[in-house]
Amino acid sequence: MKINIAHVAKLANLSIDKSEETKFESQLANVLGYIERLNEVDTTGVEETSQVTGLENVTRDDKPDASLPQDVALSQAKNTHNHLFAVKGIFADE
Amino acid sequence: MNNLTIKETREKLANKEVSSVELTKEFLARIQQNNDQLNAFLTVTEEQALQDAKKADERIAQGESTPMLGIPIAHKDLYQTKGIRTTAGSKVLENYEAQYDGTVVAKLKTAGAVLVGKTNLDAWAHGSSGENSDFGPAKNPYHTDYVPGGSSSGSPVSVAAELCLAASGTDTGGSIRLPASFCNVVGLKPTYGRVSRYGVISMASSLDSIGHFTKTVEDNALYLQITAGKDPMDATTPPVAVPDYTQNISQGVKGLKIGVPKEYFVEGLDPKVKEIIEKALKWYESAGAELVDVSLPHTSYAIEVYYIIQTAEVSSNLARYDGIRYGNDRSFFGDEAKRRIMLGTYVLSAGYYDAYYKKAMQVRTLLKRDFEEAFKKVDVMITPASPTLPWKLGEKTDDPLSMYLSDVFTVHANLVGVPGLSVPAGFVETLPVGMQILGPHFSEDKLYQVGYAFEQANPVWEKRPIL
Numbered sequence: 001m002k003i004n005i006a007h008v009a010k011l012a013n014l015s016i017d018k019s020e021e022t023k024f025e026s027q028l029a030n031v032l033g034y035i036e037r038l039n040e041v042d043t044t045g046v047e048e049t050s051q052v053t054g055l056e057n058v059t060r061d062d063k064p065d066a067s068l069p070q071d072v073a074l075s076q077a078k079n080t081h082n083h084l085f086a087v088k089g090i091f092a093d094e
Numbered sequence: 095m096n097n098l099t100i101k102e103t104r105e106k107l108a109n110k111e112v113s114s115v116e117l118t119k120e121f122l123a124r125i126q127q128n129n130d131q132l133n134a135f136l137t138v139t140e141e142q143a144l145q146d147a148k149k150a151d152e153r154i155a156q157g158e159s160t161p162m163l164g165i166p167i168a169h170k171d172l173y174q175t176k177g178i179r180t181t182a183g184s185k186v187l188e189n190y191e192a193q194y195d196g197t198v199v200a201k202l203k204t205a206g207a208v209l210v211g212k213t214n215l216d217a218w219a220h221g222s223s224g225e226n227s228d229f230g231p232a233k234n235p236y237h238t239d240y241v242p243g244g245s246s247s248g249s250p251v252s253v254a255a256e257l258c259l260a261a262s263g264t265d266t267g268g269s270i271r272l273p274a275s276f277c278n279v280v281g282l283k284p285t286y287g288r289v290s291r292y293g294v295i296s297m298a299s300s301l302d303s304i305g306h307f308t309k310t311v312e313d314n315a316l317y318l319q320i321t322a323g324k325d326p327m328d329a330t331t332p333p334v335a336v337p338d339y340t341q342n343i344s345q346g347v348k349g350l351k352i353g354v355p356k357e358y359f360v361e362g363l364d365p366k367v368k369e370i371i372e373k374a375l376k377w378y379e380s381a382g383a384e385l386v387d388v389s390l391p392h393t394s395y396a397i398e399v400y401y402i403i404q405t406a407e408v409s410s411n412l413a414r415y416d417g418i419r420y421g422n423d424r425s426f427f428g429d430e431a432k433r434r435i436m437l438g439t440y441v442l443s444a445g446y447y448d449a450y451y452k453k454a455m456q457v458r459t460l461l462k463r464d465f466e467e468a469f470k471k472v473d474v475m476i477t478p479a480s481p482t483l484p485w486k487l488g489e490k491t492d493d494p495l496s497m498y499l500s501d502v503f504t505v506h507a508n509l510v511g512v513p514g515l516s517v518p519a520g521f522v523e524t525l526p527v528g529m530q531i532l533g534p535h536f537s538e539d540k541l542y543q544v545g546y547a548f549e550q551a552n553p554v555w556e557k558r559p560i561l
Contacts, residue, residue: 008440011443024436027433031401031495034495035450037395038399038402048456053332055332058330076420076421085419
Protein backbone atom coordinates (compact mmCIF):
# COMPACT_ATOMS: atom_id res chain seq x y z
CA MET A 1 0.00 0.00 0.00
CA LYS A 2 1.39 3.38 -1.01
CA ILE A 3 0.36 6.80 0.19
CA ASN A 4 -0.10 9.48 -2.46
CA ILE A 5 2.34 11.89 -0.83
CA ALA A 6 1.60 14.87 -3.06
CA HIS A 7 -2.12 14.60 -2.34
CA VAL A 8 -1.75 14.10 1.43
CA ALA A 9 0.80 16.94 1.64
CA LYS A 10 -1.68 19.23 -0.06
CA LEU A 11 -4.43 18.25 2.41
CA ALA A 12 -2.04 18.94 5.29
CA ASN A 13 -0.77 22.25 3.83
CA LEU A 14 2.83 21.01 3.64
CA SER A 15 5.15 21.75 0.74
CA ILE A 16 7.13 18.66 -0.20
CA ASP A 17 9.66 18.61 -3.04
CA LYS A 18 10.20 15.71 -5.46
CA SER A 19 13.16 14.13 -3.67
CA GLU A 20 11.32 14.26 -0.34
CA GLU A 21 8.29 12.71 -2.00
CA THR A 22 10.24 9.58 -2.94
CA LYS A 23 11.82 9.29 0.50
CA PHE A 24 8.57 9.76 2.42
CA GLU A 25 6.69 7.44 0.10
CA SER A 26 8.97 4.51 0.85
CA GLN A 27 9.28 5.28 4.60
CA LEU A 28 5.53 5.61 5.07
CA ALA A 29 4.80 2.54 2.95
CA ASN A 30 6.99 0.65 5.42
CA VAL A 31 5.08 1.94 8.42
CA LEU A 32 1.72 1.41 6.75
CA GLY A 33 2.64 -2.16 5.83
CA TYR A 34 3.37 -2.75 9.50
CA ILE A 35 0.19 -1.21 10.91
CA GLU A 36 -1.95 -3.23 8.52
CA ARG A 37 -1.34 -6.17 10.86
CA LEU A 38 -4.35 -4.79 12.76
CA ASN A 39 -6.57 -6.52 10.22
CA GLU A 40 -5.75 -9.78 12.01
CA VAL A 41 -7.78 -8.65 15.03
CA ASP A 42 -11.47 -9.51 15.12
CA THR A 43 -13.30 -6.35 16.20
CA THR A 44 -16.84 -7.39 15.31
CA GLY A 45 -19.21 -5.61 17.69
CA VAL A 46 -16.40 -3.93 19.66
CA GLU A 47 -17.08 -0.33 20.66
CA GLU A 48 -14.51 2.37 19.99
CA THR A 49 -12.55 3.94 22.86
CA SER A 50 -11.64 7.60 22.62
CA GLN A 51 -11.69 8.53 26.32
CA VAL A 52 -10.08 6.30 28.92
CA THR A 53 -11.06 7.61 32.36
CA GLY A 54 -14.82 7.60 31.82
CA LEU A 55 -15.47 11.35 31.84
CA GLU A 56 -18.58 12.48 29.95
CA ASN A 57 -19.95 15.86 28.94
CA VAL A 58 -17.58 18.01 30.97
CA THR A 59 -18.82 21.60 31.08
CA ARG A 60 -17.80 24.70 32.96
CA ASP A 61 -19.95 27.42 34.49
CA ASP A 62 -21.13 29.83 31.83
CA LYS A 63 -19.31 32.79 33.33
CA PRO A 64 -17.05 35.12 31.36
CA ASP A 65 -13.46 35.14 32.53
CA ALA A 66 -10.33 37.13 31.73
CA SER A 67 -8.45 36.03 28.61
CA LEU A 68 -5.18 37.15 27.02
CA PRO A 69 -5.07 40.93 26.51
CA GLN A 70 -5.01 41.89 22.82
CA ASP A 71 -1.44 43.21 22.85
CA VAL A 72 -0.19 39.97 24.45
CA ALA A 73 -2.13 37.81 21.99
CA LEU A 74 -0.58 39.77 19.11
CA SER A 75 2.92 39.92 20.57
CA GLN A 76 4.22 36.82 18.75
CA ALA A 77 2.74 37.50 15.31
CA LYS A 78 5.11 38.51 12.50
CA ASN A 79 2.47 40.57 10.71
CA THR A 80 -0.24 42.64 12.36
CA HIS A 81 -2.47 45.40 11.03
CA ASN A 82 -4.70 47.75 13.05
CA HIS A 83 -4.21 45.57 16.16
CA LEU A 84 -5.28 42.45 14.29
CA PHE A 85 -3.45 39.47 12.78
CA ALA A 86 -2.59 40.13 9.14
CA VAL A 87 -3.18 37.24 6.74
CA LYS A 88 -2.81 36.79 3.00
CA GLY A 89 -5.78 37.72 0.85
CA ILE A 90 -8.11 34.85 0.07
CA PHE A 91 -9.05 36.07 -3.40
CA ALA A 92 -6.30 36.22 -5.99
CA ASP A 93 -6.81 39.85 -6.98
CA GLU A 94 -6.71 41.30 -3.48
CA MET B 95 26.01 18.38 45.76
CA ASN B 96 26.87 14.75 45.26
CA ASN B 97 23.66 12.66 44.96
CA LEU B 98 21.63 15.36 46.63
CA THR B 99 17.89 14.64 46.70
CA ILE B 100 15.01 17.09 47.01
CA LYS B 101 14.25 15.69 50.44
CA GLU B 102 17.78 16.27 51.74
CA THR B 103 17.99 19.67 50.10
CA ARG B 104 14.79 20.76 51.81
CA GLU B 105 16.34 19.82 55.17
CA LYS B 106 19.55 21.71 54.36
CA LEU B 107 17.52 24.75 53.33
CA ALA B 108 15.42 24.59 56.49
CA ASN B 109 18.53 24.23 58.68
CA LYS B 110 20.20 27.16 56.87
CA GLU B 111 23.12 24.92 55.83
CA VAL B 112 22.66 26.32 52.36
CA SER B 113 20.51 29.04 50.78
CA SER B 114 18.47 28.63 47.63
CA VAL B 115 20.60 31.34 45.99
CA GLU B 116 23.81 29.42 46.75
CA LEU B 117 22.27 26.21 45.53
CA THR B 118 20.94 27.80 42.35
CA LYS B 119 24.35 29.35 41.61
CA GLU B 120 25.96 25.96 41.99
CA PHE B 121 23.52 24.30 39.59
CA LEU B 122 23.89 27.16 37.09
CA ALA B 123 27.66 26.71 37.25
CA ARG B 124 27.28 22.98 36.60
CA ILE B 125 25.05 23.72 33.61
CA GLN B 126 27.64 26.19 32.31
CA GLN B 127 30.36 23.60 32.75
CA ASN B 128 28.58 20.58 31.24
CA ASN B 129 25.95 21.73 28.79
CA ASP B 130 28.26 21.98 25.78
CA GLN B 131 28.97 18.29 26.18
CA LEU B 132 25.44 17.12 27.06
CA ASN B 133 23.18 19.59 25.17
CA ALA B 134 20.55 19.09 27.85
CA PHE B 135 19.38 22.71 27.99
CA LEU B 136 18.08 24.82 25.09
CA THR B 137 17.61 27.91 27.28
CA VAL B 138 19.16 28.76 30.65
CA THR B 139 17.16 31.28 32.70
CA GLU B 140 19.95 32.48 34.95
CA GLU B 141 18.71 35.95 35.86
CA GLN B 142 15.15 34.89 36.62
CA ALA B 143 16.39 31.85 38.55
CA LEU B 144 18.51 33.96 40.88
CA GLN B 145 15.61 36.34 41.52
CA ASP B 146 13.28 33.44 42.25
CA ALA B 147 15.86 31.81 44.53
CA LYS B 148 16.13 35.06 46.48
CA LYS B 149 12.35 35.11 46.92
CA ALA B 150 12.43 31.47 48.04
CA ASP B 151 15.08 32.32 50.63
CA GLU B 152 12.83 35.07 51.98
CA ARG B 153 9.95 32.62 52.33
CA ILE B 154 12.25 30.10 54.04
CA ALA B 155 13.44 32.81 56.43
CA GLN B 156 9.79 33.36 57.39
CA GLY B 157 9.56 29.72 58.38
CA GLU B 158 7.82 28.30 55.33
CA SER B 159 8.86 24.74 54.53
CA THR B 160 6.78 23.41 51.61
CA PRO B 161 8.37 20.51 49.70
CA MET B 162 9.54 22.27 46.51
CA LEU B 163 10.41 25.66 48.03
CA GLY B 164 13.83 26.84 46.83
CA ILE B 165 14.44 23.68 44.75
CA PRO B 166 16.12 24.19 41.33
CA ILE B 167 14.13 22.52 38.56
CA ALA B 168 13.96 22.47 34.76
CA HIS B 169 11.05 22.24 32.33
CA LYS B 170 10.92 20.30 29.09
CA ASP B 171 10.77 22.95 26.37
CA LEU B 172 7.21 21.89 25.55
CA TYR B 173 5.92 23.63 28.69
CA GLN B 174 4.74 27.21 28.18
CA THR B 175 6.74 29.54 30.42
CA LYS B 176 5.58 33.15 30.30
CA GLY B 177 8.16 35.50 28.81
CA ILE B 178 10.64 32.66 28.26
CA ARG B 179 11.45 31.13 24.87
CA THR B 180 9.44 27.93 24.34
CA THR B 181 10.55 26.05 21.21
CA ALA B 182 9.01 22.54 21.37
CA GLY B 183 12.44 21.54 20.02
CA SER B 184 11.36 22.82 16.60
CA LYS B 185 12.59 25.60 14.32
CA VAL B 186 8.91 26.50 13.81
CA LEU B 187 8.94 27.98 17.32
CA GLU B 188 12.61 28.96 17.34
CA ASN B 189 11.87 32.51 18.54
CA TYR B 190 8.53 31.98 20.23
CA GLU B 191 8.13 33.49 23.70
CA ALA B 192 5.27 31.92 25.63
CA GLN B 193 2.46 34.33 26.46
CA TYR B 194 1.27 32.53 29.59
CA ASP B 195 2.35 29.88 32.09
CA GLY B 196 0.97 26.35 31.84
CA THR B 197 -0.83 25.03 34.94
CA VAL B 198 2.08 22.84 36.09
CA VAL B 199 4.55 25.70 35.55
CA ALA B 200 2.32 28.03 37.58
CA LYS B 201 1.80 25.47 40.37
CA LEU B 202 5.54 24.89 40.77
CA LYS B 203 6.20 28.62 40.67
CA THR B 204 3.65 29.18 43.45
CA ALA B 205 5.25 26.33 45.42
CA GLY B 206 8.55 28.24 45.24
CA ALA B 207 10.52 25.94 42.89
CA VAL B 208 13.30 27.75 41.02
CA LEU B 209 13.32 27.31 37.22
CA VAL B 210 16.92 27.15 35.92
CA GLY B 211 16.09 26.46 32.27
CA LYS B 212 14.25 24.69 29.47
CA THR B 213 15.40 21.26 28.34
CA ASN B 214 16.02 19.70 24.95
CA LEU B 215 13.57 17.27 23.33
CA ASP B 216 12.67 15.59 20.07
CA ALA B 217 10.85 18.28 18.09
CA TRP B 218 7.15 18.32 19.12
CA ALA B 219 7.95 15.31 21.37
CA HIS B 220 8.16 13.06 18.29
CA GLY B 221 10.83 10.48 18.95
CA SER B 222 12.37 7.89 21.23
CA SER B 223 15.99 8.99 21.25
CA GLY B 224 16.17 12.79 21.41
CA GLU B 225 17.74 12.89 17.93
CA ASN B 226 14.75 14.55 16.26
CA SER B 227 15.51 17.81 18.08
CA ASP B 228 16.05 20.65 15.62
CA PHE B 229 18.72 21.90 18.04
CA GLY B 230 20.94 18.79 18.05
CA PRO B 231 20.55 15.70 20.25
CA ALA B 232 21.07 15.62 24.01
CA LYS B 233 23.70 13.04 25.04
CA ASN B 234 23.49 10.21 27.52
CA PRO B 235 25.56 11.31 30.54
CA TYR B 236 26.68 7.73 31.24
CA HIS B 237 28.11 7.37 27.77
CA THR B 238 28.04 10.47 25.56
CA ASP B 239 28.16 8.43 22.31
CA TYR B 240 24.75 7.02 23.25
CA VAL B 241 21.23 8.42 23.15
CA PRO B 242 19.56 9.49 26.41
CA GLY B 243 16.16 8.33 25.13
CA GLY B 244 13.29 10.60 24.18
CA SER B 245 11.25 12.42 23.55
CA SER B 246 11.95 14.07 26.93
CA SER B 247 15.71 13.89 26.39
CA GLY B 248 17.27 16.88 28.14
CA SER B 249 15.20 16.52 31.33
CA PRO B 250 16.47 13.09 32.49
CA VAL B 251 19.99 14.09 31.43
CA SER B 252 19.76 17.23 33.56
CA VAL B 253 18.63 15.24 36.61
CA ALA B 254 21.15 12.40 36.10
CA ALA B 255 24.04 14.81 35.57
CA GLU B 256 22.96 16.91 38.57
CA LEU B 257 22.23 20.09 36.64
CA CYS B 258 18.98 20.46 38.62
CA LEU B 259 17.04 18.41 41.20
CA ALA B 260 13.93 17.59 39.18
CA ALA B 261 12.73 18.14 35.64
CA SER B 262 9.40 17.89 33.87
CA GLY B 263 8.54 15.74 30.90
CA THR B 264 5.62 14.55 28.82
CA ASP B 265 4.78 10.95 28.01
CA THR B 266 2.56 10.23 25.00
CA GLY B 267 3.96 6.78 24.18
CA GLY B 268 6.88 6.32 26.57
CA SER B 269 8.64 9.69 26.41
CA ILE B 270 9.24 9.77 30.18
CA ARG B 271 9.63 6.09 31.05
CA LEU B 272 12.08 5.19 28.28
CA PRO B 273 14.54 8.08 28.84
CA ALA B 274 14.28 7.61 32.63
CA SER B 275 15.38 4.02 32.05
CA PHE B 276 18.25 5.11 29.76
CA CYS B 277 19.52 7.76 32.22
CA ASN B 278 19.18 5.93 35.57
CA VAL B 279 16.56 8.26 37.03
CA VAL B 280 12.99 7.82 38.26
CA GLY B 281 10.32 8.85 35.74
CA LEU B 282 6.56 8.98 36.25
CA LYS B 283 3.89 8.86 33.58
CA PRO B 284 0.79 9.65 35.65
CA THR B 285 -2.74 8.41 34.95
CA TYR B 286 -4.24 10.23 31.95
CA GLY B 287 -5.77 13.43 33.35
CA ARG B 288 -4.13 13.21 36.78
CA VAL B 289 -1.96 16.24 35.91
CA SER B 290 -3.28 19.12 33.80
CA ARG B 291 -2.17 19.40 30.18
CA TYR B 292 -3.06 23.11 30.04
CA GLY B 293 -0.15 25.14 28.70
CA VAL B 294 1.87 22.14 27.54
CA ILE B 295 2.16 22.11 23.73
CA SER B 296 -0.12 19.28 22.57
CA MET B 297 1.13 16.23 20.75
CA ALA B 298 -1.71 13.66 20.86
CA SER B 299 -4.40 14.93 23.20
CA SER B 300 -6.00 11.61 24.17
CA LEU B 301 -2.60 10.17 25.14
CA ASP B 302 -0.48 13.07 26.48
CA SER B 303 0.45 12.57 30.15
CA ILE B 304 2.27 15.23 32.13
CA GLY B 305 4.98 13.80 34.38
CA HIS B 306 8.49 14.32 35.67
CA PHE B 307 11.97 13.00 36.49
CA THR B 308 13.76 12.85 39.85
CA LYS B 309 16.67 10.89 41.31
CA THR B 310 14.57 8.97 43.82
CA VAL B 311 11.04 7.62 44.18
CA GLU B 312 10.27 9.75 47.23
CA ASP B 313 11.37 12.92 45.43
CA ASN B 314 9.09 11.94 42.59
CA ALA B 315 6.13 11.70 44.99
CA LEU B 316 6.90 15.13 46.48
CA TYR B 317 6.74 16.67 43.01
CA LEU B 318 3.49 14.94 42.03
CA GLN B 319 1.93 16.24 45.25
CA ILE B 320 2.28 19.75 43.75
CA THR B 321 1.22 19.00 40.17
CA ALA B 322 -1.67 16.50 40.53
CA GLY B 323 -5.33 17.48 40.61
CA LYS B 324 -8.35 18.76 38.74
CA ASP B 325 -7.82 21.88 36.66
CA PRO B 326 -10.73 23.92 35.27
CA MET B 327 -8.48 24.76 32.29
CA ASP B 328 -8.22 21.08 31.26
CA ALA B 329 -11.58 19.32 30.98
CA THR B 330 -9.90 15.89 30.95
CA THR B 331 -8.70 16.16 34.58
CA PRO B 332 -11.25 14.13 36.58
CA PRO B 333 -12.41 15.25 40.05
CA VAL B 334 -10.56 12.41 41.78
CA ALA B 335 -9.13 13.25 45.22
CA VAL B 336 -5.33 13.62 45.41
CA PRO B 337 -3.94 11.34 48.15
CA ASP B 338 -0.85 12.02 50.25
CA TYR B 339 1.70 10.34 47.98
CA THR B 340 4.33 9.75 50.66
CA GLN B 341 1.99 8.53 53.41
CA ASN B 342 2.21 4.81 52.54
CA ILE B 343 5.45 4.91 50.59
CA SER B 344 7.46 2.86 53.12
CA GLN B 345 4.86 0.15 53.74
CA GLY B 346 6.81 -2.47 51.81
CA VAL B 347 5.50 -5.08 49.39
CA LYS B 348 4.63 -7.98 51.69
CA GLY B 349 1.47 -9.68 50.44
CA LEU B 350 1.26 -7.57 47.29
CA LYS B 351 0.50 -9.36 44.05
CA ILE B 352 2.86 -8.39 41.26
CA GLY B 353 1.84 -9.40 37.77
CA VAL B 354 4.42 -10.49 35.22
CA PRO B 355 2.85 -10.12 31.76
CA LYS B 356 4.27 -12.84 29.54
CA GLU B 357 3.94 -10.72 26.37
CA TYR B 358 6.68 -8.40 27.69
CA PHE B 359 9.25 -11.18 28.07
CA VAL B 360 9.45 -12.34 24.48
CA GLU B 361 11.83 -12.45 21.56
CA GLY B 362 13.22 -9.00 20.86
CA LEU B 363 13.89 -8.33 24.54
CA ASP B 364 17.64 -7.98 25.05
CA PRO B 365 18.69 -10.96 27.25
CA LYS B 366 20.86 -8.66 29.40
CA VAL B 367 17.89 -6.40 30.08
CA LYS B 368 15.75 -9.45 30.79
CA GLU B 369 18.26 -10.74 33.31
CA ILE B 370 18.17 -7.48 35.28
CA ILE B 371 14.36 -7.33 35.36
CA GLU B 372 14.13 -10.98 36.39
CA LYS B 373 16.59 -10.32 39.19
CA ALA B 374 14.42 -7.42 40.36
CA LEU B 375 11.35 -9.67 40.28
CA LYS B 376 13.20 -12.24 42.39
CA TRP B 377 14.01 -9.52 44.89
CA TYR B 378 10.31 -8.64 45.17
CA GLU B 379 9.52 -12.27 45.80
CA SER B 380 12.15 -12.43 48.54
CA ALA B 381 10.63 -9.28 50.07
CA GLY B 382 7.29 -11.03 50.44
CA ALA B 383 5.44 -10.13 47.26
CA GLU B 384 3.69 -12.79 45.24
CA LEU B 385 4.62 -13.00 41.56
CA VAL B 386 1.65 -13.86 39.33
CA ASP B 387 1.84 -14.76 35.65
CA VAL B 388 -0.62 -12.64 33.69
CA SER B 389 -1.40 -12.15 30.04
CA LEU B 390 -2.22 -9.02 28.04
CA PRO B 391 -3.12 -10.83 24.81
CA HIS B 392 -3.39 -7.80 22.49
CA THR B 393 0.00 -6.31 23.45
CA SER B 394 1.58 -7.06 20.10
CA TYR B 395 -0.95 -4.76 18.39
CA ALA B 396 -0.39 -1.79 20.71
CA ILE B 397 2.28 -0.18 18.52
CA GLU B 398 0.03 -0.33 15.46
CA VAL B 399 -2.90 1.20 17.33
CA TYR B 400 -0.59 3.84 18.74
CA TYR B 401 0.88 4.91 15.40
CA ILE B 402 -2.60 5.38 13.97
CA ILE B 403 -4.24 7.25 16.86
CA GLN B 404 -1.17 9.28 17.75
CA THR B 405 -0.41 10.45 14.20
CA ALA B 406 -4.10 11.27 13.63
CA GLU B 407 -4.10 13.50 16.70
CA VAL B 408 -0.68 14.98 15.80
CA SER B 409 -1.92 15.97 12.34
CA SER B 410 -4.82 17.79 13.94
CA ASN B 411 -2.80 19.49 16.73
CA LEU B 412 -0.03 20.66 14.40
CA ALA B 413 -2.53 22.18 11.97
CA ARG B 414 -2.52 25.35 14.09
CA TYR B 415 1.11 26.16 13.22
CA ASP B 416 0.61 28.36 10.19
CA GLY B 417 2.97 31.20 11.09
CA ILE B 418 0.14 33.71 11.48
CA ARG B 419 -0.36 34.07 15.24
CA TYR B 420 3.06 32.83 16.36
CA GLY B 421 6.16 31.10 15.08
CA ASN B 422 7.40 30.42 11.57
CA ASP B 423 5.38 28.91 8.72
CA ARG B 424 4.95 25.22 7.93
CA SER B 425 8.06 24.97 5.76
CA PHE B 426 10.03 24.93 9.05
CA PHE B 427 8.72 21.50 10.11
CA GLY B 428 11.41 18.78 10.24
CA ASP B 429 11.11 15.36 8.58
CA GLU B 430 9.61 13.49 11.52
CA ALA B 431 6.82 16.04 12.04
CA LYS B 432 6.10 15.92 8.30
CA ARG B 433 5.96 12.10 8.37
CA ARG B 434 3.53 12.07 11.29
CA ILE B 435 1.34 14.86 9.90
CA MET B 436 1.07 13.02 6.57
CA LEU B 437 0.42 9.60 8.09
CA GLY B 438 -2.20 11.10 10.42
CA THR B 439 -3.85 13.01 7.59
CA TYR B 440 -3.94 9.81 5.54
CA VAL B 441 -5.54 7.60 8.22
CA LEU B 442 -8.22 10.22 8.83
CA SER B 443 -8.95 10.90 5.16
CA ALA B 444 -12.10 9.83 3.37
CA GLY B 445 -12.09 6.17 2.38
CA TYR B 446 -9.39 5.20 4.91
CA TYR B 447 -10.96 6.35 8.18
CA ASP B 448 -12.83 3.10 8.86
CA ALA B 449 -9.93 0.86 7.87
CA TYR B 450 -7.39 2.60 10.07
CA TYR B 451 -8.70 5.08 12.62
CA LYS B 452 -11.95 3.35 13.54
CA LYS B 453 -10.25 -0.03 13.64
CA ALA B 454 -7.53 1.34 15.92
CA MET B 455 -10.11 2.82 18.30
CA GLN B 456 -11.80 -0.59 18.49
CA VAL B 457 -8.57 -2.42 19.23
CA ARG B 458 -7.90 0.25 21.86
CA THR B 459 -10.99 -1.07 23.65
CA LEU B 460 -9.52 -4.59 23.58
CA LEU B 461 -6.22 -3.28 24.96
CA LYS B 462 -8.14 -1.60 27.77
CA ARG B 463 -9.98 -4.84 28.56
CA ASP B 464 -6.62 -6.66 28.73
CA PHE B 465 -5.52 -4.36 31.55
CA GLU B 466 -8.86 -4.49 33.36
CA GLU B 467 -8.72 -8.29 33.40
CA ALA B 468 -5.11 -8.34 34.60
CA PHE B 469 -5.75 -5.87 37.42
CA LYS B 470 -8.52 -8.12 38.75
CA LYS B 471 -5.74 -10.57 39.62
CA VAL B 472 -2.82 -8.33 40.64
CA ASP B 473 -2.06 -5.01 42.36
CA VAL B 474 0.64 -3.88 39.92
CA MET B 475 2.61 -5.29 36.99
CA ILE B 476 6.35 -5.10 36.38
CA THR B 477 7.99 -5.09 32.95
CA PRO B 478 11.15 -3.75 31.34
CA ALA B 479 10.77 -0.07 30.34
CA SER B 480 12.65 -0.66 27.07
CA PRO B 481 13.35 -3.85 25.10
CA THR B 482 16.95 -2.74 24.54
CA LEU B 483 19.80 -0.84 26.14
CA PRO B 484 20.41 2.77 25.04
CA TRP B 485 21.70 2.73 21.47
CA LYS B 486 24.43 4.70 19.76
CA LEU B 487 23.66 8.13 18.35
CA GLY B 488 22.72 7.80 14.67
CA GLU B 489 22.00 4.07 14.79
CA LYS B 490 18.27 4.29 14.00
CA THR B 491 17.83 7.75 12.50
CA ASP B 492 17.32 6.56 8.89
CA ASP B 493 14.82 3.89 9.80
CA PRO B 494 11.66 5.41 11.32
CA LEU B 495 9.98 2.02 11.77
CA SER B 496 12.77 0.57 13.89
CA MET B 497 12.74 3.79 15.99
CA TYR B 498 8.95 3.42 16.45
CA LEU B 499 9.37 -0.16 17.69
CA SER B 500 11.48 1.00 20.64
CA ASP B 501 8.21 2.16 22.26
CA VAL B 502 6.86 -1.39 22.26
CA PHE B 503 6.70 -1.72 26.09
CA THR B 504 5.40 1.74 26.86
CA VAL B 505 2.62 2.71 24.41
CA HIS B 506 0.09 0.28 25.87
CA ALA B 507 -0.16 2.31 29.11
CA ASN B 508 -0.91 5.52 27.19
CA LEU B 509 -3.62 3.87 25.10
CA VAL B 510 -5.43 2.70 28.23
CA GLY B 511 -4.53 5.68 30.43
CA VAL B 512 -2.87 3.82 33.32
CA PRO B 513 0.11 5.21 35.25
CA GLY B 514 3.65 3.87 34.89
CA LEU B 515 6.76 4.47 36.94
CA SER B 516 10.26 3.77 35.63
CA VAL B 517 12.73 2.96 38.40
CA PRO B 518 16.49 2.29 38.06
CA ALA B 519 16.96 -1.49 38.17
CA GLY B 520 20.58 -2.12 37.24
CA PHE B 521 23.43 -1.62 34.81
CA VAL B 522 24.82 -3.58 31.87
CA GLU B 523 28.44 -2.45 32.02
CA THR B 524 28.11 1.35 31.84
CA LEU B 525 24.56 1.51 30.50
CA PRO B 526 21.49 1.85 32.78
CA VAL B 527 18.39 -0.36 32.74
CA GLY B 528 15.04 0.65 34.21
CA MET B 529 12.00 -1.35 35.17
CA GLN B 530 8.46 -0.22 34.56
CA ILE B 531 5.83 -0.55 37.29
CA LEU B 532 2.27 -0.31 35.97
CA GLY B 533 -0.91 0.04 38.03
CA PRO B 534 -4.64 0.70 37.61
CA HIS B 535 -5.95 4.25 37.01
CA PHE B 536 -5.02 6.66 39.85
CA SER B 537 -2.74 4.16 41.64
CA GLU B 538 0.34 6.41 41.66
CA ASP B 539 0.63 5.99 45.45
CA LYS B 540 0.87 2.21 44.99
CA LEU B 541 3.52 2.56 42.27
CA TYR B 542 5.58 4.73 44.61
CA GLN B 543 5.22 2.16 47.41
CA VAL B 544 6.43 -0.64 45.13
CA GLY B 545 9.24 1.44 43.62
CA TYR B 546 10.41 2.76 46.98
CA ALA B 547 10.74 -0.72 48.49
CA PHE B 548 13.06 -1.82 45.69
CA GLU B 549 15.07 1.39 45.73
CA GLN B 550 15.71 1.21 49.49
CA ALA B 551 17.14 -2.31 49.18
CA ASN B 552 18.78 -1.77 45.77
CA PRO B 553 20.03 1.83 45.54
CA VAL B 554 20.94 1.63 41.84
CA TRP B 555 20.12 5.34 41.48
CA GLU B 556 23.20 6.27 43.54
CA LYS B 557 25.53 5.43 40.65
CA ARG B 558 25.94 8.85 39.07
CA PRO B 559 27.62 9.45 35.71
CA ILE B 560 31.24 10.58 35.63
CA LEU B 561 31.44 13.80 33.64
